Amino acid sequence: MTTKKKPGGWLESIKTVVYAGLIAIGIRTVAFEPFNIPSGSMIPTLLVGDYLFVSKYAYGYSRHSLPFSPDLFQGRVFGSLPARGDVAVFKFPRDNTTDYIKRIVGLPGDRIQVRAGRLYVNRVEVPRESLGLYTVEGDGPRITVRRYREALPASPNGQPAPHEILEATDDGPYDNTVEFLVPEGHVFAMGDNRDNSLDSRDMISGVGFVPLENLVGRAEMIFFSVDGSAAWWEVWGWPFAIRWNRLFSAVR
Template identity: 75%
Template sequence: MTKKKSGWGESIRTVLYAGLIAIGIRSIAFEPFNIPSGSMIPTLLVGDYLFVSKYSYGYSRHSFPFSPNLFSGRILGAMPQRGDVAVFKLPRDTSQDYIKRIIGLPGDRIQVIRGILHVNGEAVRRESIGPYVTEGDGPRMTVRLYREVLPGGRTHEIIEQTDDGVLDNTPEYIVPAGHVFAMGDNRDNSLDSRVLSAVGFVPIENLVGRAEFIFFSVDGSSPIWQVWNWPFAIRWTRLLSAVR
């Protein structure tokens, strides 16, 4: 009887230790996220699974499960770089995680004019690549693919359906101290900092981490019970690809 109780106790301790280690890794090093919407197409697709580095911007209460109110601000904080793809807690509802690209830093002036991003009064260079067919976010449609070159030379791809959409002509936003301005790469289908009432400026404290690489990706073409079709639903070329 003593040995049996001892065995149960050892098993419980092992599970507890494993859980604590998993929570520690998730809080300090890397956390997995999946992409449920198409706001970051073409960089991230619906069905992508990626790792976010928690140490990139330091640690806030949002670095930990359930965002416990243990302290304010950031420990070992570091400012994100313009162009980073970051996960953050939605300012108006911190139970929700959003992932967008950091476009504006504190003090920046951000504006979109006829679809062209402007940073501090200067138009950002946008190079046409050609047509792009969207997938995994409603009906397939052909849109325009561009390469955007941010101040400092960092490049990424965006898509546009039109340059006359609701968010293609905006007022000028001045990013407050302690905040960043985030936008989706799917410029006409992204709820982001351009909509002040929904997202707005993101407090640096709300940053969870920087997206690093995709470890798994499925296109949703195979129901979970069709095991024999799983290999065909995996986007093999996206596995272990870096998020840029």
């Protein structure tokens, strides 16, 4: 007994694929978008090879919430300020294309300064607690630096949880800055790997102040992580390359 393919079968298959694509784009635009970490500026919070979900609704929506950032409208819809301490993805202000991920340490109107490696918010030193040494791997030469737990001050959105930072020295290029006054409509972002981060401390060729419109979303959860020890074709090494302890962990 033979069966005939129903007329329109291929059309139905194509429609299913199109619908699935539209649903995926919709989820990516309004809910969550996956990102991967290619550099070490956020070590130890985020490691090279981490894959994470970013909530697109956390700060409302701008043109950068859409694929390819089409110039359809200005500003944000349903916009809200990030909180100090949020780990946020944003478009690099100098090209509005490249994705960066840093920690928000300054809100509009805040005064931010770094003196002798210590962060000051509104002229108050942010406390940090020594946690000993930390070996940085997977981002260039293997080096040992100092690790601290830092506690940012509360913001209108609440008290952030303490987070960890790294310092190779307290006398690096960005360890002594002028006092920055964050303008309205902008935030100040810094990497947790303080001596290996191109961020808001560099107003000339770096990130500078980040316009609120450039915010893409807030990092929420690491859903996958690999240490790079196995190439894509080394199937036998995949299980050993996965950082199992980082899977499905919250970003803090």
